[in-house]
């Protein structure tokens with residue numbers, strides 16, 4: 001490292017590292033830690049708070065707002081607990097918990113951690129300045145010039161996309177930042193969008209006391225997931241009191257607050273109606289943050305998404321020194337997936353720096369294969385949704401052939417234990433030729449923690465014959481796995497894709513032991529059906545009584 005001389009009031013410094021990371025969000029932090037632990041020197045450039053969007057304005061505060069909402073929804077289904085759970089949430093306590101989970105918007109702990117792993121930090125706005133160089137403008141106006149011996153990694157994240165609605169710039173709408181950080185509950189809130197942010201934030205603010213109206217331009221919610229997920233999310237939101245309006249766009253916005261206050265908004269809708277709300281949240285997707293990061297200095301267009309190969313090298317830049325990880329590459333806008341990319345990119349940068357071979361074959365140590373085959377996601381709504389891998393929506397879009405198995409989770413013993421009147425649904429997609437699971441979706445209370453079991457199955461490509469031996473504990477909701485496997489073995493799965501019954505290969509799973517029919521084995525059935533109306537219609541109940549599970 002060397003330091004250059006001061007020039008007037010503006011000081012300039014110049015340093016050289018093996019790796020320069022621009023953006024200290026969860027993904028940038030992880031890639032820096034990985035290359036450092038492999039023996040390379042590393043620096044992070046961060047313009048705001050170390051820890052990024054996820055820690056302060058996204059995952060952490062949003063889940064802190066939702067946790068009491070989901071816990072109360074569960075408690076209301078538990079006999080003996082219902083009366084204690086009735087009544088409004090303690091809003092002050094929820095917001096205080098949210099503040100704590102967002103580290104009170106201070107990053108001292110993150111800075112200490114970075115120091116503990118021997119990664120340097122330069123605070124300021126970083127921009128590429130030609131190949132392997134980054135220039136940082138610090139908050140004091142100084143310039144720091146950084147040179148990278150091996151790699152520059154962009155982990156600059158994403159920003160909310162706002163539609164071009166007349167009046168929008170004058171009404172100071174909420175984006176995800178205000179939706180996760182607000183300090184008071186608006187009396188009424190219009191939420192624009194039908195994706196994950198819209199569903200989660202409508203769930204949270206309605207439960208906290210707002211009257212929420214959801215304005216959805218399409219005719220469904222959560223369109224990237226299985227269609228039944230959107231239907232169940234709709235049911236949950238309507239039961240909570242959310243007013244959902246499909247096929248509705250915002251035409252214009254006005255707020256009459258000459259005194260600078262926040263008078264109610266007048267929202268003109270595409271249906272011709274006018275809606276009044278105290279606040280409006282635009283949850284209309286995100287754009288990679290590449291507008292002001294010096295892309296033009298390396299021949300790329302500012303604002304573009306950074307397309308990368310499976311080792312996270314930016315494909316349009318020669319010599320392979322520029323990498324992009326996390327939201328900025330647009331592959332999967334999720335913290336855990338970005339951190340996976342960081343682990344892979346860190347390993348590959350270290351391997352290339354040391355001249356070691358790179359294993360970038362699918363599922364190799366240096367290839368981000370899971371980005372396309374096994375991305376898990378949980379939507380923390382009422383009900384919860386947990387999904388990984390392929391959906392029928394994606395299979396239809398790409399013409400991929402899959403077998404589809406559905407199971408109504410209502411009858412699972414663990415679901416009965418979980419709460420009265422449990423409603424849940426599961427779908428499994430199977431590659432009929434390989435006999436492996438390629439996608440799973442669960443929707444229902446308490447399914448969030450099931451997602452990793454599904455991720456194991458999909459990422460590890462476990463043959464169904466072996467999955468048959470993975471015994472789910474009784475009585476857990478995880479027994480849905482057994483039900484899905486049995487349904488696939490016994491039923492005629494809906495074939496998705498171009499094949500017909502004649503051309504579809506025989507599933508390898510059909511070689512499993514035949515189904516043993518209940519009526520052949522049960523000597524005596526109980527004389528009377530179970531007392532609960534719910535249990536009476538569930539086939540599992542009979543199996544439980546007969547020791548069949």
Ligand SMILES: Cc1cc2nc3c(=O)[nH]c(=O)nc-3n(C[C@H](O)[C@H](O)[C@H](O)COP(=O)(O)OP(=O)(O)OC[C@H]3O[C@@H](n4cnc5c(N)ncnc54)[C@H](O)[C@@H]3O)c2cc1C
Nearest residue numbers: 023025026027047052053058059126157326327333334335
């Ligand atoms: C409301 C909401 C809830 C979410 N909930 C979840 C969830 O539950 N689970 C989940 O997995 N994902 C969730 N996400 C997505 C998750 O927040 C992102 O995928 C994640 O933050 C991406 O991490 P990143 O490091 O790529 O980018 P970011 O977290 O955006 O971090 C980028 C960092 O780079 C810095 N930066 C940008 N440009 C520069 C520059 N030029 N110079 C210096 N620094 C710069 C920024 O200040 C920032 O700190 C949610 C998103 C939203 C909006």
Ligand SMILES: NC(=O)c1ccc[n+]([C@@H]2O[C@H](COP(=O)([O-])OP(=O)(O)OC[C@H]3O[C@@H](n4cnc5c(N)ncnc54)[C@H](O)[C@@H]3O)[C@@H](O)[C@H]2O)c1
Nearest residue numbers: 163193194195196197198217283284285286333378379380
């Ligand atoms: N629990 C989680 O894991 C979690 C939670 C929140 C966000 N996220 C991540 O953050 C990302 C962003 O979430 P998001 O909900 O903002 O985006 P999204 O892409 O999931 O949904 C955007 C929604 O906005 C609608 N839309 C787009 N343009 C519009 C317009 N002009 N007018 C009206 N509606 C419009 C779309 O139809 C869609 O319903 C997601 O990709 C997700 O991965 C994850």
